[in-house]
Amino acid sequence: MKLRDLLGQDFPGNDAAIEPAVAALDVTGLALDSRVVRSGDLFFALAGSKTDGARFIDAAVAAGAVAVVGEHAPDARKVPFIAVSNPRRALALAAARFFPAQPATIAAVTGTSGKTSVAAFTRQIWERLGHVSASIGTIGLVSPKRTVYGSLTTPDPIALHRQLDEIARDGVTHLAFEASSHGLDQYRLDGVRVAAGGFTNLTRDHMDYHPTVAHYLAAKLRLFRDLVPPGGAAVISADHDCSTEAIEAARSRGLRVMAVGRNGDGAGEGIRLVDAEVDGFSQQLAIEHRGKAYSIRLPLVGAFQIENALVAAGLAIGTGSDAANVFGSLEHLEGAKGRLELVGERNGAPIFVDYAHKPDALVKALQALRPYAKRKLIVVFGAGGDRDAGKRPIMGAIAAENADGVIITDDNPRSERPEAIRAAILAAAKGAKEIGDRAAAIRAAIEELEPGDALLIAGKGHETGQIIGGDVLPFSDHEAVAAALATRVS
Ligand SMILES: CC(=O)N[C@H]1[C@@H](OP(=O)(O)OP(=O)(O)OC[C@H]2O[C@@H](n3ccc(=O)[nH]c3=O)[C@H](O)[C@@H]2O)O[C@H](CO)[C@@H](O)[C@@H]1O[C@H](C)C(=O)N[C@@H](C)C(=O)N[C@H](CCC(=O)O)C(=O)O
Numbered sequence: 192m193k194l195r196d197l198l199g200q201d202f203p204g205n206d207a208a209i210e211p212a213v214a215a216l217d218v219t220g221l222a223l224d225s226r227v228v229r230s231g232d233l234f235f236a237l238a239g240s241k242t243d244g245a246r247f248i249d250a251a252v253a254a255g256a257v258a259v260v261g262e263h264a265p266d267a268r269k270v271p272f273i274a275v276s277n278p279r280r281a282l283a284l285a286a287a288r289f290f291p292a293q294p295a296t297i298a299a300v301t302g303t304s305g306k307t308s309v310a311a312f313t314r315q316i317w318e319r320l321g322h323v324s325a326s327i328g329t330i331g332l333v334s335p336k337r338t339v340y341g342s343l344t345t346p347d348p349i350a351l352h353r354q355l356d357e358i359a360r361d362g363v364t365h366l367a368f369e370a371s372s373h374g375l376d377q378y379r380l381d382g383v384r385v386a387a388g389g390f391t392n393l394t395r396d397h398m399d400y401h402p403t404v405a406h407y408l409a410a411k412l413r414l415f416r417d418l419v420p421p422g423g424a425a426v427i428s429a430d431h432d433c434s435t436e437a438i439e440a441a442r443s444r445g446l447r448v449m450a451v452g453r454n455g456d457g458a459g460e461g462i463r464l465v466d467a468e469v470d471g472f473s474q475q476l477a478i479e480h481r482g483k484a485y486s487i488r489l490p491l492v493g494a495f496q497i498e499n500a501l502v503a504a505g506l507a508i509g510t511g512s513d514a515a516n517v518f519g520s521l522e523h524l525e526g527a528k529g530r531l532e533l534v535g536e537r538n539g540a541p542i543f544v545d546y547a548h549k550p551d552a553l554v555k556a557l558q559a560l561r562p563y564a565k566r567k568l569i570v571v572f573g574a575g576g577d578r579d580a581g582k583r584p585i586m587g588a589i590a591a592e593n594a595d596g597v598i599i600t601d602d603n604p605r606s607e608r609p610e611a612i613r614a615a616i617l618a619a620a621k622g623a624k625e626i627g628d629r630a631a632a633i634r635a636a637i638e639e640l641e642p643g644d645a646l647l648i649a650g651k652g653h654e655t656g657q658i659i660g661g662d663v664l665p666f667s668d669h670e671a672v673a674a675a676l677a678t679r680v681s
């Protein structure tokens with residue numbers, strides 16, 4: 192592809208016109224990391240959180256980069272340099288041009304909790320209504336032709352646009368994907384043609400990255416302020432402190448606001464939750480949309496899944512699906528892997544694996560399981576290393592308050608000392624036990640289970656590895672539970 196077609200005169204943010212000889216350069220790939228540059232690539236030098244890509248321009252050129260895009264031109268240069276005011280956004284828009292195909296209907300969801308669930312639900316709803324559908328997020332890419340395990344919730348723009356192009360060529364017409372606050376803040380999803388945006392909630396998370404809660408919210412609201420074009424749908428859970436601000440941001444942009452939840456706009460475009468009752472491992476819902484009443488049996492555990500299901504339903508309706516069909520399809524939803532997933536039982540006591548690794552999620556997961564614990568509710572969890580340390584004592588206190596038995600164990604310690612992480616949680620979790628080895632902790636919790644108990648194993652959900660130092664060792668809560676259930680002789 193010619194450089195002019197990638198970053199031509201109509202390219203937003205170019206500080207100066209590109210010289211004709213430079214514009215005629217052939218670009219055969221894009222790279223944001225000098226270590227993976229190949230001959231013919233256009234290298235984007237990005238200032239990052241740990242280092243500055245500008246330091247690696249020589250390495251990128253040595254590896255074959257034909258030109259470099261960045262904010263400030265270096266003094267000496269061996270290949271053309273294109274100065275842009277926002278290199279991350281330039282990268283995302285260039286990636287959208289380099290990988291031009293995208294599914295025709297795309298919905299993105301943001302929020303502290305529920306993104307993976309909403310993306311999975313929206314994909315399932317569309318699938319049931321006959322569309323070829325996919326989702327992209329924390330659990331990777333899920334589409335009819337390929338399933339690729341992911342590492343980031345919102346992939347970097349090159350990986351994201353490559354995937355969009357591939358799945359569109361595979362015939363995927365409908366895509367739901369997760370917009371993380373990091374992804375939004377770093378312009379990873381600019382250039383994606385997002386028809387509808389969803390917003391679940393905002394609670395404490397990522398305080399190691401965002402300087403303030405206002406900064407965190409502003410990153411999330413980029414979805415409505417900058418990405419969904421005027422006339423697109425904004426599906427917003429209306430039951431939170433930040434809901435009004437989210438609705439305001441969407442209205443100012445000229446989006447079609449669909450407020451969902453207890454405070455949802457049931458008389459109009461939104462969805463109002465009129466009533467919800469736990470019924471075994473399902474919930475019976477009464478909802479209202481455009482003044483019409485619907486009754487739905489949602490086959491999922493946890494009040495928070497109602498929020499996720501309604502946001503997903505809103506995204507499907509907001510992108511043109513028939514409301515009655517959408518609500519009917521909610522009766523068939525399957526939870527995303529490791530999201531309050533019932534994985535077994537011991538002595539009649541249910542065992543759930545969940546991905547709660549932040550305070551609000553832990554409260555919600557424990558509250559969701561309370562109806563299943565006539566006797567004791569037991570929780571096993573830890574906290575990830577190299578992540579927001581402030582949440583550790585908060586989660587310890589939540590466990591002590593909302594569970595009857597607490598075992599503190601390791602999550603992904605990464606570069607930190609696991610015992611220091613555990614100590615920070617234990618400091619606020621009065622009466623908790625400490626068992627560092629996660630498999631041993633799960634075993635111990637299962638051994639204790641008696642009729643009437645329920646067990647929550649939180650923090651790692653779908654994960655299949657445990658990150659200790661720089662190594663990723665094979666580990667899965669699902670397998671640890673299966674092994675514990677298989678080995679005990681009663
Ligand atoms: C903190 C963070 O978000 N970092 C992301 C960011 O990297 P960065 O630009 O800050 O990286 P850096 O190390 O400072 O390097 C600066 C630049 O120099 C380049 N470089 C560096 C070394 C070298 O030898 N050559 C070279 O060219 C790097 O490729 C980079 O372009 O931009 C990269 C490209 O988009 C991301 O891959 C990277 O994600 C890292 C791996 C990460 O762990 N991110 C996590 C925290 C994250 O994004 N999580 C969210 C949210 C999860 C949730 O919802 O809970 C997610 O979306 O997954």
Ligand SMILES: Nc1ncnc2c1ncn2[C@@H]1O[C@H](COP(=O)(O)OP(=O)(O)OP(=O)(O)O)[C@@H](O)[C@H]1O
Binds near residue numbers: 304329531546
């Ligand atoms: N709507 C919600 N409100 C509160 N907690 C929720 C909600 N949805 C899910 N949770 C909790 O958060 C955990 C993660 O859910 P999910 O993976 O759907 O969210 P996410 O936003 O994608 O999270 P992450 O940012 O970690 O990828 C669940 O296992 C559950 O404990």
Ligand SMILES: N[C@H](CCC[C@H](N)C(=O)O)C(=O)O
Binds near residue numbers: 650654
């Ligand atoms: N996307 C999140 C996932 C955290 C999962 C938890 N198991 C942990 O390792 O802290 C992060 O990378 O911060």
Ligand SMILES: [Mg+2]
Binds near residue numbers: 307330344
């Ligand atoms: Mg997720």
